[in-house]
């Protein structure tokens with residue numbers, strides 16, 4: 101597979117640091133690690149900083165409803181590595197309209213409204229970043245959930261006619277391998293792991309997981325019977341916009 105004239109099969113035989121360097125050498129200034137500070141993302145941040153791959157930005161999306169422990173953790177990471185994580189936020193007018201139309205807690209009403217909320221608060225800010233970069237680097241791993249079992253090392257996305265390389269350099273890493281790296285390299289760890297959280301989304305929508313559950317099982321638990329993906333939409337096609345009360349007969 102080719103991307104902007106580069107043969108992507110070169111990535112297959114590289115280790116994770118080599119994959120990041122490959123990106124920085126070819127797309128420096130046009131590449132970003134998007135993270136919500138799970139161990140996977142922290143490992144990528146650590147390698148990017150350790151190898152001084154400054155051409156790769158680090159960004160996160162602040163939905164303005166993140167678990168409260170996440171905000172000081174962002175400052176901890178900035179201090180630890182001497183960096184400034186780029187914090188993206190939703191469009192204020194879009195949030196206001198959504199809340200006016202559907203209420204602040206619309207995500208309880210239906211999958212459609214939850215996906216709408218995720219779209220406004222998380223997916224759209226991420227897409228605005230994708231409009232500025234060529235390579236989107238994620239911490240997705242096959243082990244995280246049944247839905248993510250097919251995660252490839254790389255894929256080329258179509259972004260309004262412009263190709264974007266989505267790179268998942270840890271796609272085949274196990275939990276054990278990640279934890280071993282984090283411990284061995286003294287990488288900062290999100291404090292909510294200690295309370296059983298496996299991912300760090302929004303307050304209410306993210307809960308701790310129980311032993312044996314998928315890493316994504318703590319998301320939107322009230323939809324467990326109808327949602328086997330447990331995705332916020334970042335890694336899915338765009339959802340439909342729900343009708344407002346006024347538009348519904």
Ligand code: SF4
Nearest residue numbers: 207217218221302305
């Ligand atoms: S996780 Fe919940 S509050 Fe956060 S954007 Fe999605 S639906 Fe909205």
